[in-house]
Amino acid sequence: MKSPEAPRPSVARRAPRRGRLSISTAPPGALGEDILLARHGDRIDHFRQDAAGHQTVAVLHGGGTDTAPNHLDGGAVHLSPADRTRRHLAELSSDRHAETRREIRFLAKISLAWLAVSVVAFGLMMWGMTSVLEPADLQAVMASQLGDLSGSTPAEAPSGTGSAD
Numbered sequence: 001m002k003s004p005e006a007p008r009p010s011v012a013r014r015a016p017r018r019g020r021l022s023i024s025t026a027p028p029g030a031l032g033e034d035i036l037l038a039r040h041g042d043r044i045d046h047f048r049q050d051a052a053g054h055q056t057v058a059v060l061h062g063g064g065t066d067t068a069p070n071h072l073d074g075g076a077v078h079l080s081p082a083d084r085t086r087r088h089l090a091e092l093s094s095d096r097h098a099e100t101r102r103e104i105r106f107l108a109k110i111s112l113a114w115l116a117v118s119v120v121a122f123g124l125m126m127w128g129m130t131s132v133l134e135p136a137d138l139q140a141v142m143a144s145q146l147g148d149l150s151g152s153t154p155a156e157a158p159s160g161t162g163s164a165d
Helices: 031-043 081-093 101-132 135-146
Strands: 044-050 055-060 065-069
Touching (some): 031 044, 031 055, 101 135
Antiparallel strands (some): 055 065
């Protein structure tokens, strides 16, 4: 007697192409892939990365190609700090930016108030230490916290260039 065979599927499956994953099963890729998927969807055959141009190239089913940058700033990755600052200040001055001038002024006022409170608290601590502690105790506290730069402890410190008795 023959053993029962598993039923074969009626639809023939194609073997996947080597080196290419399906768009739906591929791991998340570069930003350019997301942009191209939004533009073309199912019409994309496969992607390739253009490392020199910092962009993704999509080959479409019809044979055409389309590109998208892999950076949000359009591929301008080599800006100097001055250019980045200039661009950011231009964005802040425009009305379409998320932070308004009123919010920036409010944050600046809070920062200045915090700075003033910190300076007053530091001054009060210093005044309290100098008025409560004796000079010798204050010197011992300073030497123990900051370390003695000469390498000697306060007990071993020379008495100065004084006179001999």
